[in-house]
Amino acid sequence: MYDCLLTDEERALKQEVRRFVREEVSADFLRRMDRNEVTYPHEFVAKCAERGLRGIRFPKKYGGRGMGWTAEVAAIEEIGCLGIALGCAFVMPSIVGEALQVFGTQQQKKQFLKPMIEGKLTAAEALTEPRGGSDFFGAMTRAELQGDHFILNGMKRFVVGAEGADFFLVYCRTNFGARVHKYNRLSLLLVERGPGVKAEYLYNLLGCRGGGTGRLVFRDVRVPRENLIGELHGGAQCFHQMMIPERLTSAAGCLGAWGALDLAVRYSDRRRAFGSRIREFQGVSFKVADAITRLDAARALTYMAARAVDADAPNARRLVSEAKRYSTEAAWDVVNESMQIMGGIGYTDVYPVERALRDMRLGMIWTGTSEIMNLLIQHEYYREVLEETYERRKLEADAMSPDDTERCFTDEDMQRVFDS
Numbered sequence: 001m002y003d004c005l006l007t008d009e010e011r012a013l014k015q016e017v018r019r020f021v022r023e024e025v026s027a028d029f030l031r032r033m034d035r036n037e038v039t040y041p042h043e044f045v046a047k048c049a050e051r052g053l054r055g056i057r058f059p060k061k062y063g064g065r066g067m068g069w070t071a072e073v074a075a076i077e078e079i080g081c082l083g084i085a086l087g088c089a090f091v092m093p094s095i096v097g098e099a100l101q102v103f104g105t106q107q108q109k110k111q112f113l114k115p116m117i118e119g120k121l122t123a124a125e126a127l128t129e130p131r132g133g134s135d136f137f138g139a140m141t142r143a144e145l146q147g148d149h150f151i152l153n154g155m156k157r158f159v160v161g162a163e164g165a166d167f168f169l170v171y172c173r174t175n176f177g178a179r180v181h182k183y184n185r186l187s188l189l190l191v192e193r194g195p196g197v198k199a200e201y202l203y204n205l206l207g208c209r210g211g212g213t214g215r216l217v218f219r220d221v222r223v224p225r226e227n228l229i230g231e232l233h234g235g236a237q238c239f240h241q242m243m244i245p246e247r248l249t250s251a252a253g254c255l256g257a258w259g260a261l262d263l264a265v266r267y268s269d270r271r272r273a274f275g276s277r278i279r280e281f282q283g284v285s286f287k288v289a290d291a292i293t294r295l296d297a298a299r300a301l302t303y304m305a306a307r308a309v310d311a312d313a314p315n316a317r318r319l320v321s322e323a324k325r326y327s328t329e330a331a332w333d334v335v336n337e338s339m340q341i342m343g344g345i346g347y348t349d350v351y352p353v354e355r356a357l358r359d360m361r362l363g364m365i366w367t368g369t370s371e372i373m374n375l376l377i378q379h380e381y382y383r384e385v386l387e388e389t390y391e392r393r394k395l396e397a398d399a400m401s402p403d404d405t406e407r408c409f410t411d412e413d414m415q416r417v418f419d420s
């Protein structure tokens, strides 16, 4: 849709992924995933790897394409119509790869980043714990450094790929001092599936099925010190970096709501009521107008955020949070309206709109809830305005009656006026 804003190379990638989505992923595979007959989509991962789609943003020497965020968003927008579990499998190399690319050692890149992009290894990220996901820095999973290895103990919840992934990026507490600042508490460890690492429970999910989402338990796991990513106690930096791909890919994946809307549009063009095609009723066609407008606004924000990250713009983080919140909420509305347009049949599994609805609900919860996005958005914007980041005109001076006395509102102000 935003093809006119893409470079020739980005447009070609988008077309390539569009073809891949149309021709390479069978409806039967999607049905088996939704019936929980697939634990992890290895087959899909292999196909993505064959076509060089697992490392769009990463350097060619690691098997990537060396492109930017805009290209990646364009690709994910196409993949998004396949559902949130395949979307997650598609973007996981981007999220995990970010930490390896930015903070990893040469050895880690060789041993994990390259094979992951080549599809020889699959990865998952383990942040959330039973005691809470939003309050990330309160993580209780602990790793004690003993000589040349850590001993890892704890539990992570809701990990996509708990069943199926070969290795995990695990945030854990390594700095135990009672007064340590929360940003100096955690480290990021790369943990291979092996002794002591167990997926103990697989969740029965509303949507996002077939991705191996489970609870991971670590019992006295020996993790070599060389599997530390970044600095010891430097997990906060890794977290802040990983949240960009984490949230931007969520925003881009939800743009895949176009799939359900296209379906509803075709349906409304054929379905008849009161002697007319239902699209002739404004009550129906205006829903389409609202939905596509909302989806285009989400596209605009998501592509803008992608460009901002590519350009290392100072407000990129805020735009990413905005895109994540807006796009996931828009996608939910779009799919919901698509179902409404289809009436009763939309609520059955005769069409996959019900599956899209079950999937899309997750967008507003994972990778940081809408409420957490709001916390971040307002925080960043307050900072930008109060630090006068943009040196813009201040409208206070333009008032018709800029009465200083009337503008007082603190006790000190009042006292100053009173004393003068």
Ligand SMILES: Cc1cc2nc3c(=O)[nH]c(=O)nc-3n(C[C@H](O)[C@H](O)[C@H](O)COP(=O)(O)OP(=O)(O)OC[C@H]3O[C@@H](n4cnc5c(N)ncnc54)[C@H](O)[C@@H]3O)c2cc1C
Binding pocket: 124, 125, 126, 127, 128, 131, 132, 133, 134, 135, 157, 158, 159, 160, 161, 205, 208, 213, 362, 365, 366, 367, 368, 369, 370, 371, 372, 375
């Ligand atoms: C299917 C699925 C897949 C997932 N995949 C992964 C994964 O692969 N890896 C991973 O690590 N995690 C994963 N998650 C976890 C997900 O990121 C968390 O569920 C999410 O961050 C919310 O955390 P929570 O569930 O603990 O909710 P809580 O943190 O308990 O939040 C509960 C409610 O309180 C609100 N709230 C909390 N704090 C505040 C605040 N300060 N201000 C306002 N409101 C607040 C929240 O917005 C929410 O509405 C997945 C979750 C699901 C359901």
